[in-house]
Amino acid sequence: MTTENGHLISPLLSPQRLAMIFGLALMYFLAGRLGLLLAIPPGYATAIFPPAGFALAALLLYGNRIWPGVLLGSFALNLSMAPHFQNVFSHTGLVALSIAIGATMQGLFGAALIRRFVGFPTPLAEEWEIFKFFMLGGPVSCLVNSVIGTSTLMAAGAITADAFAFNWWTWWVGDVIGVFIATPLVFIALAKPRLLWKQRVLSVALPLLLTLAVVITLFVHASSWESQQQHADFRDETKNVATALHSDLQVYLAILASIERHFVASGGEVSRQQFSIFVDEALGRHPGLQALEWLPVIKEVDRAGFELALQNEGFSGFQLLDRNMSSKVIPAIKAAEYVPVAYVEPFKGNESALGYNVASNPVRLDALVRARDTGHAVATGRIKLVQDTSDQFGFLIFLPVYDRIGKLTNAAERAQHIQGYAAAVLRVGDMLGVHAKGLASRDIALRVIDEAAPDASLQVLYQSPNWGEATAQSALGHSSNLEIGGRTWRIEFMPLPHYLVMHRAWQAWATLAGGLLFTGMLGALLLLITGHTGKVQKIVDERTNELRIILDNVVDGIVTIDQSGRVQSFNRAAETIFGYQANEIIGKIFKVLMPEQFHEEYDDYLDNFRKTGTTRISGKVREMVGQRKDGSAFPIDLAVSHSFHHEQPLFICVVRDITERKRIDRMKSEFVSTVSHELRTPLTSISGALGLLAGGALNGNPEQVKQMVDLAHKNSLRLASLINDLLDMDKLVAGKMKLELTEQPLMPLVEQTIEAIHAYGEKYQVNFKLVSREEVEVRVEGSRLIQVLNNFLSNAAKFSPRGGEVEIAVRKAGDAVRVEVTDHGEGVPAAFRERIFQKFSQADSSDTRQKGGTGLGLAISKELMEGMHGVVGFESEEGQGACFYFELPISTGKG
Template sequence: MNHQASPAFQPILNPPRARLPWYSGGWQALLVLILMLTVSEFILHQQRQQFDNEQRQELLVSLGQLRTLIDTELNSNLYLASGLVSYLRAQNGQYDHDTLEPWIKGLLEQGKYIRNIGIAPDNRISYVYPLKGNEQAIGLFYPNLASQWPSVARAIRQRRPILAGPVNLRQGGQGLIFRAPVFLADGSYWGIVSTVLNADAVQESLRQTATQLHISYALRNLDEDEHPQLSNSTELLDSEAVSNDIVAAGTRWRLLVAPRSGTAILDQRLGYGLAIAVSLLTAMLLLNLCRAYRRQTLILQALAESQQRFAGAFETAPQGMALLSPQGLLMECNTTLCQLLGQSASSLGGQSLLELTHPLDQPVSKQMLHALRKGQQQNYQQEKRYRRADGDWIDVWESAALVNSASGADYLILQIQDLTEFKRMERIKSDFIATISHELRTPLTAVVGALDLVRAGVVGDNPAQLTAMLDIAHDNSQRLTLLIDDLLDMDKLRRGQMRFELRPQRLQPLLENAITLNQSLLKEFPVQFQLLNHTDVEVEVDSQRLLQVISNYLSNAAKFSPAQGVIEIESETYPHRVRVKVRDFGPGVPASFHAHIFQQFSQADSSSRRQQGGTGLGLAICKELIRHMGGEVGFDSIEGLGACFWFELPILARNEPKTPQQHQGAAA
């Protein structure tokens, strides 16, 4: 493609030019002296202005070179690390050290600044590569690290990667830490992936470039308290520096550059005589005209080299990139984006970004572009769909940032990541779970039926030892049946294929029926059910689905209640809604697990040695079932004092029609 620089990259160079003063003799020596002093002062002032303007232009060029270095060096490392997040999402948070280690080793070999990569499910570091030299990091719990938790919490809260630091590392040296939160397909937070970049190596690269440019610099992190920074000078004054704000990996940075030796001071000296003053004035003017011409030539040469480096990085970027006008018109596109959209750079040029955007995604894109033009935000990120030349739609992750050019012509820089493969892997994973669940149900039903016949003595009396083994097999087959049922229910809810028979019903008989049907739990667990009050309200629900929710609450409460404990079932009415609560007096829910309690496959004790069984899907299914019946779920718990799980449903007004309804649930 043609890399002719757009006007956004052409700074306006218009340094003021000193003009030769005109002087003629006067009647009196005093008048001549005053005139020469005035002319000398004027010329010195003009010279100082010219010097300042030239110096600022040099600093702007140096600023652009340092920024290009930062963008190129950091982003190339961070894009490598981002692949690990996509891998963990595709694996639904599951990973094997032996499988993962060769890949991460390859990342470290490609990223020259990557020092180590750590994986922290539930914010606790469980894996670090390389392990040698980083043993102290294993087991660290981020919420306990006052110096690192704020940046981790910010990445989780904003649901996007950030670049934190520089920070002092326990294993020595300084590091820039790329925090990438992992959110699974259902939107639940899984953990954090931390990529530690060698801040000392980055600092050395910046220092070498700054030495060649004869400047001092400081790179400040604006999103962290007290603004930690990388700098080659402790005496850099903001008043002498030029700056530019950068957004790298979701973090705002400010890059400042200033002349290393400070601003030159031009001394004014009085001439010893009129002839010497005129001669020096003429010589200084000619000399400075030459210097100005030479400086202007060097500035233009450095600017051209900077533009060439940027164009090279732009063209060879592994993701699609484009330059847009503030109105959203494509100005420049790299080869990757052209291949992604199946169009040439010339055909894309001048098109509106909205023309390529799916109609359903256009309102959000319009809002984002409007916010950038109005200065309400400096960047945005969103998932959307682009139209290819063949008419197909592809899923992409789009990020855009507003860049303020030195010439005053603002523009947008756009980055587009293809999500086609990621979406395909998500579909394969979902279809795999559904297929496995369906294929297991038929043979498992036969196994359970055969076990029931043998246990019932149909084929003859069973010895005591065989009876015990049959009981174990029967219990485990029942657990496997429940697991498959949960997987199928979750898949139906996600696909929107679960049907609901919504009918107006009185709540009290439903609660009483649920307690009756769960009496078998009292044989397995030494607890008691206690229904505290009578609820005289009507709700519109599917009785079987509501029974499934209550049964899950009662089963969980029985598992975690102490021996001879009491499980209380209580209902409270509010304006237009009723809340049903199931309270136990067991160990309660750990505070660290509160945010994950209703997520899929979530268990407070997920180790292989946990005392209570379960799939970790029950509460997630309860949440979706209640949501499809127009309600919501929640819980209250203090660790060590028990837990109270509840759900709320709308109360059916007595004047509403009470006709049965059928509907198919929306996709979860």
């Protein structure tokens, strides 16, 4: 197995790989927690999920081998959202694992698609490349976990079927936008080519992050407004219930008050029948009332009479009753006073309450005492009604009835005059029935809490059957307080999951999703723009580099000048020509490159341009004089053109050093003079000799005739040598001279040349001496080697003092053989040494007249020797003579 991209498993978990895996897991987890802050309730999906982008980017950058980082990060993220996680194999653990596997599969699938159809690494610079990258990495690959994750949550019961479509949609959109935004940001930080991606920090990452911040800010505001609106709508749906409950309770209190007034007005003499008639209408209008009761206060001494009176009314065996700890009915335990149920309407269904001593129950007794002592209606806490066989809770409201009309100022007076209590018996479920059903039909749960209850377990008076489903959605719930009979009830309203689905607000989500989608598209657009800019910049850089190479390698100096006359650029050729480095001259006035006598003319040109906008020298080549850094003046050709750079005029000066051209012109002039002299002199001699012979001036003197003929022959040979030199030079320059190289001994050629030039040496009274020998073979054309050596020897003879000696030495020099010709003349002048092998070069034109020659011999010798794979050179000290030599490879006999 390998660790290359595209392989799932590496055979070795190196520390570096482990670090990348855990680093990716940590980044996935943290980014996921941040993304979930934008989740839209009641689901788990968020409109942006950056980990999807981080996972894709990491798998592309570092290969599929770090896929465990995605699995671990997603698993930890989903576990962190579960409040009751116990172990990996629990229900919650399996859900988290399933979602983590989906996230891993999604990242691997997206990376595979991009590698296959886009290629990676990629600079994301082309339109089609960017489109394919984001389509495959976003909408296509993100289908994987949106389906797996949402299906898992629904199968686990975390979301309902009603919420599946929305959660799938937001999950998919969140992952897609996460890829659109997070992936480019990771690439900018880590991807290659670094130069391109690093340049995108300011042009892509910064606008992307700023836009993201603006979108999230807008989402927070939109979400806050939307939340307020949802809360307001929810309160509007429930406030009528609280108002209706309050109204109902006020009606019940009013009914009790009317009963109290009826008893007071009748002096306490109200019969059972009268009570029934009095309350019948109220009971008919208010079905929430379980019963209305009259509870007289009976002293112990009056108990027997009270029991007998009710027995006489037809209630055979009537007696006062209590309930024991087991809620069984027993005769009332003897007490100072009793508060029994004397009248109860409707009687049917409430028969079991008749005779019950309400004061025997601590909860009821507490309410009775408070009602008696305060003179106000008092409600009990939740109780189990004596006459009720259902599971719902009830409560009682007691209103004291005193035996006289008038103001009682304190508890003692009220206790002294208490006659009994008008009581309303209510079952909370029945009282809330209509309202609870209405709320349930709108998917709203209701709970009533008695905040005055001494124990939390006794606080709940009523709650909807599906209240447990609603508690997870407490953000939207609200409550209102209701004061009843000295107690405070908290009426709580909570939305059920279906309510949230049906009343889901899309504005905040649409704002977030639309803004994030815009951000992602902006990122893609910026990538395209920067990629195009990068390509253009690359082309510009290449062209600039090419131009720079051209400018730095052209032989002409190129100098640019602004309208103030200051140098803006200075190429390498200009550095060579003027002796300045570019950094020395840029920013200085151009006229420092001219002798002072030309400064005024230069200033006139600039002044004229500033005034007229035209230049008299633009487009023309002028011969002028330049000045080097060392102060020396030299001739130049100057061509000036002008252009505009950033709307400012710019002069482009092309400078050519014509010192060499001037020297060549001078050499040509001297050559013409030399050739004229070399031609005219022998022709004059020949013409004169032939004229004497033709005119008979020698009178047939054989000796004189012979001298004239010899003179003519000698000068004709001189002319032939001159013509041959010119022809050889022409062939060499044109590349038409073909050398036929053969292997042959060197020494015979040297000796033959010395022998042939012996007479020439006698002419100059110079002796040729061979001082050393080497018996080697060389691959040459013999006649041309003799021509080169002959030129060296004749020059040595001409420039040697009379009676001098020219030494010829043949020596080995490594794998080559070196032939040296040494004279003892004046040597080669220093100024002439660099151009001694150039055509027409002579130390002094006067030498031409004195020594003869055209200045072509050494140039021809150099070309011939190089054609035979050899080299020529010289060594000289002025006044000490010169040594001219050539070197040839020694032949090995292998052809």
